[in-house]
Amino acid sequence: MAEIVLDKVSKKYPDGALAVSEVDITIGDGEFIILVGPSGCGKSTTLNMVAGLEDISSGELRIDGKRVNEKAPKDRDIAMVFQSYALYPHMSVRENMAFPLRLAKVDDKTVLAKVEEAAKILDLTPHLDRKPANLSGGQRQRVAMGRAIVRSPKAFLMDEPLSNLDAKLRGQMRTSVSKIQKQLGTTTLYVTHDQTEAMTLGDRVVVLRAGYVQQIGSPQFLYDNPANLFVAGFIGSPSMNFVPATLENGELRSALGTTPLSDRVRRLAEAADAPREIIMGIRPENFEDVALVDPAQRPGGATFTAHIDVLESMGSEKFAHFTVEGEVATAAELAELAADSGSADVPGAESQIVARLSAASSAAENADLEVWYDADKIKLFDPTNGKNLTYTE
């Protein structure tokens, strides 16, 4: 149980590369914080600095109000779960989990009792005498968790602990990680680049990009009010659609038709002194088949005709993919996101729009569909610096 404070923590490598730059995070006692970002954004480096596996170049790391920059990992009383699990292959599951306690010179009886207890929480009791080599991926992952929880440390650090599991198991383990954390109430710092984990697990999410903190907030807040293009594009799956647009006389003109801005959006845009050329962002769920929209609601949005290339029917909803004519929204942030997700390698991916339609929609592949979207849900971004012009606290 502890509060962890990162005060302007930076990491600069000897070759001059800046991996993490002035990160300020205050992790409250018992809080579950997620560090998320594309690969190479500095999230693992940040975690390693908290762990003590990497030196902090500048800034201060405080655990429970005490500066720990110079302390060795073993003196910080923090447990870590590694992406590769890092189980000791020559020890049984029991000894793997007991290892931290043995090092702390806890007497044998207490050690065995604590291991039994942790094994019960993690459902590992029947496997205690086996070697890690004979366990499945999910079991190994749980042993790694067990090794972390058995000595009741001040905090847990988890470095993409679920990324080596298959999709179904990952879902189950996600739930159990969350349950265990709530049950133990231990401060947790969790690194992931899976944004589903980021959305579902954490109390708060920290989005990192190239070593800089982009935004910190609850998952829902980040989803609803992204501070900039990067956060908007990173949080959410399928991600937000971006279309270049022109702002003129309170109207927004784009490849998705022309729409008057809602009062709320207009006020925010004016307050932010929005330029003429902007990038408009709209989430897939803000689209709808026009036939299914209440006629009273229709004037609050714009309608356009889309030629649907691909239609994915999920049963409860339908994802319609279509291409818009005209220019493609370009910004440094978007290029980086595309590179990370791999969509930069897919021709034409930038101009793809994804709309989430109701399952009742009559949309069909290779057919035209009248699509409506809610003008009040639009986000406007400054293409030069990526700032969200419609940001509200």
Added chain:
Amino acid sequence: MVMGTVTTGRKLRWGLVDILVLVFALVPVLWVVSLSFKTKDTITDGSFIPQSWTWQNYADIFETSEFIRALVNSIGIALISTVIAVVLGTMAAYAIARLDFPGKQLLVGLSLLIAMFPQVSLVTPLFNIERNLNLFDTWPGLILPYITFALPLSIYTLSAFFREIPWELEKAAKMDGATPAQAFRRVIAPLAAPGVFTTAILVFIFCWNDFLFAISLTSTTASRTVPAALSFFTGSSQFEDPTGQVCAAAVVITIPIILFVLFFQRRIVAGLTSGAVKG
């Protein structure tokens, strides 16, 4: 069936090659074994299987203290050299595999240089040095050069093993509260055990078989090892041929090596690190 005949043909070819290699390697050994069991009159009869069997040669070599003393020297010197070379080699190899320190390349280069250096050219200087330091004809006088020449071997073999151990295990040990020394002793060293045993075998064989240093740096039974002692074997008179006894001694000194390998072979279990990390 075409596949079948091809496989049988291949099997036959490889079988023949295998037998050829086995015969090539084992016939001299078996010949020595055979000679050691022959009586003095039949030793030159040229037959592979002794006409009349005898234990006399073995009884003869154990009759005098000369051979037993040499055996004790050999075992003592080889074991001490092996232990020291492997312990030092383990530490050096770990540093080379894990740490980045100034002069690392130099260290690796130097140890390679030692391994390449012709030992013959060092015998005369070593002889003079050891005489001045009163190390000549003592156990340390042989142990020291053995360690010097065994170290490069053990460093190279062991650093290859250390490189295979996932680094994350060490990080995990540190996070679990281990000091670097504890992490090494309780996590890394047990995992490197197969490598350590392999190296130990190689170093032991090197020390056990050495003849050059053993003959040059010793003069009495105080430190003369078996390979050197063998060359001093004589018959009871100068006209007598000690071939049978030399062969018996050669068979005897092969036994420790075979035991050593058999004993450690069980511990050289491949894939001990499987299950440490994903996969």
